[in-house]
Amino acid sequence: MNDDILTGHLQELRRGTVVMAALATLSRPTYGYALLETLAEAGFAVDANTLYPLLRRLEKQGLLTSEWNTEESRPRKFYRVSPDGETLLRALLDEWRTLHASIEGLR
């Protein structure tokens, strides 16, 4: 199996987990670029042009709250997970664990 196939399938597998990773990270208020770096370090390489609109979408769905912080060198928008977002994260994690258990059972 060549590396392209492996990379492709891993990307496919991670695609749905970016939302989980973002919700999990945002228990602490974080701004867009910092979140991008944090996720990349944790192995969730996501493109900036995917992540920034995604944060907006999650906020629109009431899963994140945001606040402008103007104390730093440049004004930044900090996102934080909302109670609804935490509920969703728990549901996603439950599903994640269930899937993992199912697949282990199938092997």
Added chain:
Amino acid sequence: MATHQTTTTGRSAASLTDRYVHAATRGLPDSQRDDVADELRASIGDRAEALQHAEGLDAERAEYVALEELGDPARLAAGYSGRALQLIGPELYPAYVRVLRSVLLAAVPTVAVVIAIIAALDGGSAGSILGETLWIAATVALHVCFWITLAFALTERGVAAGDVRGSLGVQWAPDQLPDLPRERSGSLLEMVSTLVWLGLLAGAVVWQQFRSPLGDHEPVLDPDLWSFWLPLILALILVEAAFEVVKYRAAGWSPTLATVNVGLGALFAAPLVYLAAEDRLLNPAAVAEVQAEWSGFDPETLNAAIIVVTLAIWVWDGVDGWLKTRAASAAA
């Protein structure tokens, strides 16, 4: 929100970032635009700063690379606004192809035949008739492609009302499944080619009256026949065309259709054979024209040939129908 920048050069000295942010947020509603723009500007600044520290780039180069990484602002704008980045997506594509194919097959040959007949009535050489027919058929095909694509692109963007979605066949149902191709049954090619041939035949009957190549446009067939016989033949051509459509819709040949086919053939052949036998078919003036050019021309021979060819075509067509019927029932 307009910002007036006074610069020494007199030209807008907006930075690359400003231009990028403007391009990415242009399509957003006013209520969101400034907020998204401010955040995007900060994110670009953050990334450029990180590049300066990590890669040792100068400020200008870092800004350039940061924007390059972000990619086409149109993609980002689509992400913010939730617009589709495709004309017709995978959800609609199968229905799009289905509708396009069926409309093209229905519209283009029909229009081509009608135009060919009208062009023949107007007169003109065979070349000009063919040219006009092809040109208009191509135009119709282009229009069909354009309007159907537009309808589906609008549907993709969620602006099509429910009844439009329904009429476009977007919701697939098992009823839409095509029949299995049966051996030589309901051949579309057979129908279209026969219809085109019948159209040409009807066109020829009309064309010879107005644009005959003989003499001073002397009709080949006796003009007196227009009082009854020629309209009857044109009507029979229409009946033949209708029969062809019925046969296609009925998914091919059956004993009933084969019988009807023989009967229709007889109806079609009878007037021709009768008129030729009575020497009433040809226009005497046209015969005189030909004889002036070629003294050996004998209308009797031509009448005999017409009778033989007509009967041969009738027999061949009738037998062909029965053979196809047998093949179809054997395959079923």
